[in-house]
Amino acid sequence: MLDRQYIGHRLQPYSVPVEAGRLRFFAKAVGEPNPIYRDEAAARLAGHPSLPVPPTFLFCLEMESPDPGEMRRLLGVDIARILHGEQRFTYHAMAHAGDVLTFEQRIADLYDKKGGALEFIVRETRVSNQRGEHVADLHCVTVVRNG
């Protein structure tokens, strides 16, 4: 059973630089055809200071934590037993290559269904940039398969 005492627990905040090369590789992997996601000149023509961080890439940057296993270790969860249940992004400002984003993660809820056969971890993450601007809020539900 996930220890409910961790509801409300805040993980160690961390900052991640947004690298243009990572954004290009991501655009290639997901087949994004729009050149503003790979070509600096196209991005500038579209009014961006540099390559924009695409809509779901904040989740990837969130995984760049210096201790990506912190939450799983704290809760005693095996990576082989987890599935992604839900993901939501609420956007407040664009992020671009060259930004340094800070991630503040909090375990917002822990609950179970089916008599504990499935447990759920709800994580809320606030993302801000190097100017202190609020970039986005991420809401992630992880499902733990027990038994």
Add this chain to the structure above:
Amino acid sequence: MKLQSIQPGIQPGETLPPFTTEPISRHLLAMYLGASGDLNPIHVDIDFARKAGMPDVFAHGMLSMAWLGRLLVNWVPQERIRDFGVRFTAITQLGERITCSGTVTEVFEADGERRARLSIQTANEQGQVKLSGDAVVALS
């Protein structure tokens, strides 16, 4: 900021231009592992997946969500997306071709903007829904 012009007449029922992916390959999942930084071996290592009780590796849910992100930014410039969320309702399997689609469900005003709420989903060729969600975009 140069913004794509959005027709003022957008109404509920309007659909976003859909697209269908190539069949999901192991190579694509390896690419996505590197590109996303999601190092969970369950998506690329069949030995690990079998030990975890799965018949084979399977696609990252966030790969499909990235495709839905493509669906959205093909319709509106990204800076107009206010909210974007999904539930992962079924596992996306190797070999499946995934169709991404979306429909306007509501046009409303909020925070001084005209906004559209969209229903979005991914599904395989049999129509089985894999990701189901919603997004809110600013129209003006």
